Amino acid sequence: MKNGGYSPSSKALGMGTGFNVHCLHCGYEEDFMEGKGMVVHEYSLKRYLEEEPFHVHRMTHRKIEQLARRYGHLRIDAEYRLLLCPHCHIPFSRLHITVFDRERIYHQTRFRCTHCERPLKEIATGNIENYRCPECLEKSLVVGLDVINWD
Ligand SMILES: [Zn+2]
Ligand SMILES: [Zn+2]
Secondary structure (H helix, E strand, O other): OOOOOOOOOHHHHOOEEEEEEEEOOOOOEEEEEEEOOOOOOOEEHHHHHHHOOOOOOHHHHHHHHHHHHHOOOOEEEEEEEEEEOOOOOOEEEEEEEEEEOOOOEEEEOOOEOOOOOOEOEEOOOOOOOOOOOOOOOOOOEEEEEEEEEEO
């Protein structure tokens, strides 16, 4: 194939994916979402504020409003990312926001561990096995068999 390496994925169809994670010890369960979808993707900042297609933390929203007032041309992009606390080994799935133009990034979400407050690191898709449960802190998280399509 000419364009070797590229294969159409759910992302090409504008659909987000995810998977269910649960704890064998305490029964904690959560859907971890990844990537972008029909609603969670790039917009002009103006359109984002008019339609609010997806919700962000209210502090982030305030920041977006301030930036929109100062710079009319900015764009916003969003995607779900898998993150890990390197200290606690607790995984998280969070909506990551970037406000940018061609020159630079004006704002992006920085996540901290809910347990120890340290900065989180991005991790690879589906790489959750044997991480620590955010509820009971046992190393008993497993990934369910179901793949979730959201949007
Ligand atoms: Zn647990
Ligand atoms: Zn931590």
